[in-house]
Amino acid sequence: ELGTNLGYSYLKDFGFTTLVDDDNNQALALGGITKGVTNLELTAAYATIANQGTYIKPRFYTKILDHDGNVLLEYDSEGKRVLKETTAFLLTDMMEDVISGGGTGGLARFQSNRMPVAGKTGTTTDDKDLTFAGYTPYYVAGIWMGYDSPKKISYDKSYHLIVWRTVMDKLHDNL
Numbered sequence: 001e002l003g004t005n006l007g008y009s010y011l012k013d014f015g016f017t018t019l020v021d022d023d024n025n026q027a028l029a030l031g032g033i034t035k036g037v038t039n040l041e042l043t044a045a046y047a048t049i050a051n052q053g054t055y056i057k058p059r060f061y062t063k064i065l066d067h068d069g070n071v072l073l074e075y076d077s078e079g080k081r082v083l084k085e086t087t088a089f090l091l092t093d094m095m096e097d098v099i100s101g102g103g104t105g106g107l108a109r110f111q112s113n114r115m116p117v118a119g120k121t122g123t124t125t126d127d128k129d130l131t132f133a134g135y136t137p138y139y140v141a142g143i144w145m146g147y148d149s150p151k152k153i154s155y156d157k158s159y160h161l162i163v164w165r166t167v168m169d170k171l172h173d174n175l
Contacts, residue, residue, distance in 0.1 A: 098119055105161060
């Protein structure tokens with residue numbers, strides 16, 4: 001009933017810039033994207049959900065100061081509404097189950113800090129890529145593991161979750 005145009009336009013609103021016009025087809029719903037997406041785009045999309053449906057274009061700085069503490073450059077983090085807050089809440093609730101409810105992301109559950117974690121795992125055909133994007137009330141992070149020239153990953157398929165958990169759990173100490 002919705003067609004592919006709506007899903008394609010949502011991806012554009014979520015900041016995916018690697019899409020090409022030919023990606024607007026039925027395979028899009030299954031991740032059939034011609035050039036793939038970057039980890040930054042994927043993480044920004046999850047940040048949109050974590051931000052109650054507001055997309056904020058990623059930047060690698062918030063402000064730059066000179067040696068005297070004067071602001072030289074500051075990033076205006078104003079965003080745009082992509083989802084209703086209620087939709088973002090429901091998506092978060094479902095993705096918390098991926099971590100806490102015995103889903104595929106259970107290994108991303110924090111060991112030291114107690115707080116909600118939401119996220120989604122991803123694996124490409126033939127185990128050539130492993131991804132996880134997740135967030136807490138404080139931070140969003142995405143991880144990708146694979147080879148620059150795609151080939152089957154022959155080691156434990158959970159390393160990316162363990163790396164994500166280890167880094168994020170430490171970042172959340174005292175929060």
